Every structure is written in structure tokens, then in C-alpha cells.
Amino acid sequence: MRSYTITPVCKDIDWSTIPSLPIDIPLWGTETDIRAQARVCYDENALHIKMEAAETHIRAEEEGPLASPCRDSCLEFFFSPMDGDSRYFNIEFSPTGCMYLGFGGSQFGLFRLIREANPLEPAITRTCDGWEITYRVPFAMIHQFFPEFEAKPGKCIRANFYKCGDRTVNKHYLCWNPITGPVKSYHLPEFFAPLYFG
Numbered sequence: 328m329r330s331y332t333i334t335p336v337c338k339d340i341d342w343s344t345i346p347s348l349p350i351d352i353p354l355w356g357t358e359t360d361i362r363a364q365a366r367v368c369y370d371e372n373a374l375h376i377k378m379e380a381a382e383t384h385i386r387a388e389e390e391g392p393l394a395s396p397c398r399d400s401c402l403e404f405f406f407s408p409m410d411g412d413s414r415y416f417n418i419e420f421s422p423t424g425c426m427y428l429g430f431g432g433s434q435f436g437l438f439r440l441i442r443e444a445n446p447l448e449p450a451i452t453r454t455c456d457g458w459e460i461t462y463r464v465p466f467a468m469i470h471q472f473f474p475e476f477e478a479k480p481g482k483c484i485r486a487n488f489y490k491c492g493d494r495t496v497n498k499h500y501l502c503w504n505p506i507t508g509p510v511k512s513y514h515l516p517e518f519f520a521p522l523y524f525g
Contacts, residue, residue, distance in 0.1 A: 329504050332525040334368040335480075342366055342377050342461075350378075350402075350490045350503050355511050359499040363402065363490035367522060369478055373463040378402040378420075378488070381457040384496040387422040392441055396421035398494045402460060405513060406486035406522070408469050408476045413516045416469075422458045424451055430472060434514030478524055485519035 331348050350363035361382040368375045386399045397403070399421035407415040417429035417437060426445065431437035447462040469476050488503040491513075502513070504520040 328520050330521045330523065331367065332523050333374070334525055336368045336370050336375070338370070340368060340375055345377070348488065348503055350488045350501050352502050352505050354500040354502055354506060357499045359497050359501070361490060361492075361497065361499055361501065363488075363501060365402075365404070365488045365503070369524065372467075373465045374478070375461070375463050376404055376418075377459065377461045378404070379454070379457065379459040380490055381454075382492075382495075382497075383456075385422055385453075385458060386492060386495045389421050389425040390423050391425070393439075394425045395493075396425040396427050397491055399423065399425065400458070400492050400495055401490070403489040403491065403513065404486065405489070405516075405519065406484050407516055407519055408473045408484050410483070410485075412473070414472070415516055415519070416464070417514070418447070418462075418464070420449060420451070420460050420462070422451060422453070424449055434512055437514075480524050483521045483523045485516065486522050487513070487519050489513050 334345050345366040345368050347364040347366050363380045366377045389399045396419040401421050403419045405417050414432045419427040428440045429437040449462040451460045490501040492499050506518045
């Protein structure tokens with residue numbers, strides 16, 4: 328099982344100093360030359376996420392609050408904030424800014440968190456070889472569901488990172504931490520790996 332240390336930061340984030348983690352394990356027989364990675368850091372108010380994808384054929388068609396970003400070129404972050412509690416947040420973004428923000432204990436027990444103002448403040452950029460997104464996960468949002476959550480050195484959350492594209496030219500499914508077994512799903516908290524607060 329892989330693990331990762333979340334870098335503490337102050338106000339201005341220099342992403343070049345934040346270690347990357349590879350989203351490079353192909354799943355379910357899909358092979359692709361698409362590459363993806365993520366970087367994670369935190370300050371006193373939020374987790375900060377940067378995810379990058381290098382892909383030639385970008386699909387960016389999903390739009391609107393009820394659309395499905397996983398049909399497009401998509402970058403995803405799933406995490407459980409508290410040990411011993413299998414409930415998790417499911418965050419998905421496509422290059423259009425289409426977002427799925429879910430919460431629950433299983434794929435079929437998730438409910439979609441829809442807000443008029445996006446609390447994650449996403450910023451999406453097309454790059455010379457693909458696209459990238461940065462956003463924040465406010466601790467205030469986590470505290471609504473996990474009042475005892477603390478982000479401090481030595482604590483950890485459990486998570487996995489994904490790159491997918493259900494309707495892309497090159498259909499693909501990649502992950503950071505391996506998923507094994509007969510069920511073809513990202514929604515398996517038992518395969519989340521530790522992210523430690525540094």
C-alpha cells in the first residue's frame with residue numbers, strides 16, 4: 328500500500344515544492360499512455376489539491392450541476408477524514424469545471440452535495456500536453472460531517488486518486504493505490520491509503 332505526507336504551507340503555495348504522487352495504476356484491462364499525478368498540502372483552513380493530466384484527446388462536454396464529469400476526461404479524489412469511519416467524500420472534476428461532490432458510505436449510498444457557491448474554488452488550466460486543476464477542501468466543510476476531525480501533524484486521512492474517462496476516445500481508468508478484487512468500482516474505501524499530515 329502506498330502512502331503520502333501532506334505538506335504544511337502558509338499563505339502562498341509554491342506547487343513546485345510539493346511532492347507529487349503518481350496516478351499510474353491501470354485498472355480493469357484498460358491500457359493508456361495518459362499520465363496523471365496529484366499534489367496535496369494544507370494550511371490552517373483547508374486541504375489544497377493540485378491534479379494534472381497529460382492526455383492528447385481531451386473530452387470536455389459535461390456541463391451543469393447534475394452532469395457526470397466521469398464521462399469526460401476526469402480527475403477524482405476520494406477521501407475518508409476519520410479512522411474507523413468508512414464514510415467518504417467523492418470529488419470529481421472535468422476540464423469544463425463540471426463537478427461531482429458527493430458524500431456517503433458506499434457508491435449507492437452517496438448523496439450529491441449541491442451548493443449555489445462552489446466551496447472548493449476550482450481553477451482549471453489547459454496545458455501544452457493536457458490540463459490541470461487546483462482546488463481547496465475547506466475544513467469547515469469536513470467539520471459539518473466530522474466535528475472531531477483535526478488536521479495536525481501525525482493525524483491522517485485515507486484516500487485514493489483517480490483518472491478516468493468513460494466516454495473519451497481512449498476509455499481509461501487509473502488509480503494511485505491499487506484496487507483488487509472482482510468489483511469494478513472506485514467506491515471501495517478499503518483500498519484507500521493513508522495521507523499523513525506533516
